[in-house]
Amino acid sequence: MTETDILEQSSGLSNYARPQIAILDFGSQYSHLIARRVRELNVYCELYSCQVSAEDLGKHELVAVILSGGPSSVYDEDAPHVSEGVWKLIAERNLPVLGICYGMQELAHVFGGTVASGLKHEYGKSIVERVEGCQSQIFDGMPSEFQMWMSHGDKLTKTPEGFSPVAGTDNAEFVAIENTEKRMWGLQFHPEVTHSPLGKNILENFCVKIAGAKQDWVMADYAKEFIEEVRKQVGDSHVIGAVSGGVDSTVAAVLMTQAIGDRFHAFMVDNGCLRKDEAKNCLKRMRDECHVNLRVVDASDRFLDKLAGVTEPEKKRKIIGTTFIDIFQEESAKIEEELGVKCEYLLQGTLYPDVIESISYKGPSVKILQETDAIVIEELYRSDHYQKIGQAFVVFLTCKTVGVMGDSRTYENVASVRCIETTDFMTADFYHMT
Template sequence: MDAAEYLKQSSCLSNYGRPQVAILDFGSQYSHLIARRVRELHVYCELYSCLVTAEELEKHELLAIILSGGPSSVYDEGSPHVSPEVWKLIEERNIPVLGICYGMQEMAYVFGGEVAPGLKHEYGKSFVKRVEGCNSQVFDGMPESFQMWMSHGDKLTKTPEGFKPVAATDNAEFVAIENLEKRMWGLQFHPEVTHSPLGKNIIENFCVNIAGAKQDWVMTDYANEFIEEVRLKVGDGHVIGAVSGGVDSTVAAVLMTRAIGDRFHAVLVDNGCLRKDEAKNVLKRMREDCGVNLRCVDAADRFLDLLKGVTDPEKKRKIIGTTFIEVFQEEANKIEKEMGASCDFLLQGTLYPDVIESISYKGPSATIKTHHNVGGLPATMKLKLIEPLRELFKDEVRELGIALGIDETSVWRHPFPGPGLAIRILGEVTKERVKILQEADAIVIEELYRSGHYRKIGQAFVVLLPVKSVGVMGDGRTYENVASVRCVETTDYMTADFYHLPYDVMGTMSSRVINEVRGINRLCYDISSKPPATIEWE
């Protein structure tokens, strides 16, 4: 199943009829941050391709539209543009529009302004000055001059008819423009990034004060809506669920259990690539603490046999994704025989970043990697997907977990990928290499808890590298595996920076791993950020 087909098959249920701010993505590295900032205001929004059709947008109650930045130049052949039908829809519904960077230039291009290369590119911090005597509503409550983040080479050289400038910098005369009659505003800078300290004020002014969006996107309401709607969708049927024990699948499983009780059948598949004692611990926690009807399927040999000789990360993900669904389908068939009832639905804990990273648009973001539960699903899959978290970011899932009363240890557990340690073992996955990585990973996580750093880190794990190094242990020479520790700080998992772990903690980790794990004689620390790297190595 490709990503487009996945979107047709999947359902997040509760959000389809919700009033929303639509963000049209022109391929900016910051597009997801716009969504994050809007959600932080408790306003619901969704991200779409800039090539979205008017027919698709017409299905939704649109409160406002935000046009993102992008790497293209509006005047170049082949650059992405909003369709005329969408502009017509905006006019007919009188929908307020905010254009950011390329989005402002797109607005100017469409309505007769002029965009040209700047004499110099403008990247980094810049001070924006409001036009004297102009009290634009988008800048309500803000000072006359404020710091914003610039990232552009082109600039607006002539405003479209009916638009007036409302802010400038020393480098550009038209840094912010507005047309009150059309209810359109344009910004050359990026209010969505953290380097724009008052950027959230601008987004709030636009979404709440101008567009009139209600700040009612709260997790308790979301949970109640999901529970009611899934009861209608499933009826008297049964649902099988993919449960790994991570926060995403735990929250999804608790939601489904609250909705249909024991007619939800959670399945933990031991693919041979779980963390140390993972299956045993997850079974205990989910059954005893969360009241979830969970069974464990030991399919370790099946997965490891299929992964023999496979080194390409995309092939690993697709093999694991396909086999997961096969196992689920088999379990669904067993449940049907046991219960004498059909099992037609599959619950997954897919998150919004999984969807964004797995779907490639022309113009917007290229595919980074295929997530096993998005683009890696087989076309032959018969189960219908239910994904209550598909429109949520990780911090929103945690907020939902707290609202559901799930214990903090489960809610604040670091993410663990569906393919498991298979994508943290670079090169071929074998039972022996899994065992080595399990032991090293357990030590690192234990030391993060012991030192008080676990909750400060967004995600932490160990990667087993496909190289060996010379070492000395006692009086003998060793030639063993090299491993790397990866710890990152992040809130949305779309961008991340390496965590500045103290040297003494690193030293303890290194000493313990090398001394206690037979097969590793060198431990490194990954200090790359996302972008340009990803959080996982594969």
């Protein structure tokens, strides 16, 4: 799902009648980004598990299938694979297929190619060279060499019968393959990330020129459809939801409020590790600008007491998650008691690149971090850099380093400032201040 797919219910809100491109997810960190890029082309798509059944997938009016990347190796015993039923469905409907990274390796594996662990792994930017004289439709309108983003350890060492190589790199001979008879294409690189500058061209070539998908989908229409679907599904029931102030939960809260009004009950949990005045600012913004009736629960002492002395990130995440669930259940019970009715539905906004930032232990470091972060944000606004930066924040590191203060040598903890340029929050460059 993309950042605007906001209500996760098992029954779903999918519109089976809408022609769509199906993206089969093998667990890549970029899977949801593929959906975003396709929708930016005004082409409708949906994301499904790579192990979706042919029966479920067959309910949809499909125009193409995209196989995502993934962390597994296709030759591993427990590696995920597309079912035989889905491959049969693809063949029966003559659907074009695009395999990306692991998806290309899955194509090779299924149709008789060879995938092996590469001696040299590729992570980051790489120059892709098209095979000389090859006029592949997937690269229509593109130069002979172009930059793409790689993120793989395995590579294709032998193409399946009927597949031809159409591009390579210095490290790998087969980074793009095709079988025009079967209408199948494979890419070892990731066209969906912003660090593949011409990646959108490739996706447009596949979705529009090859698959013939109509570019008639727009988010504004989807929002209207979503609101109507919510009204049908929720009926006269009440909905409860936690709001963080981020894009995901804010969009979810706004749409839900537009759909059912005061039968949506939103609250925000202040865990004591937010930015300075963040809870207060979020409350004001949600009420004044978004017209969402939000309540704030101050649970900062409770969270910080449980986090005291804990430095291991995974333990912090478990503590934060467990404590949040406890507080959520308590607040939900309070709201239901106040209303005298049960909230039948839970609203959850979903943004794929969720970032769980490092939480410091209870003590002066929390205040130092909050004040430092506030100063950095203030200076970014004052210097007109804020709107140019994708993300900026301060991290209080547990290590110490040598420095100079008041002309004297010091050996103290470090507050690290991180500013990055990004549009999708999946890949990024450091922001260069001038």
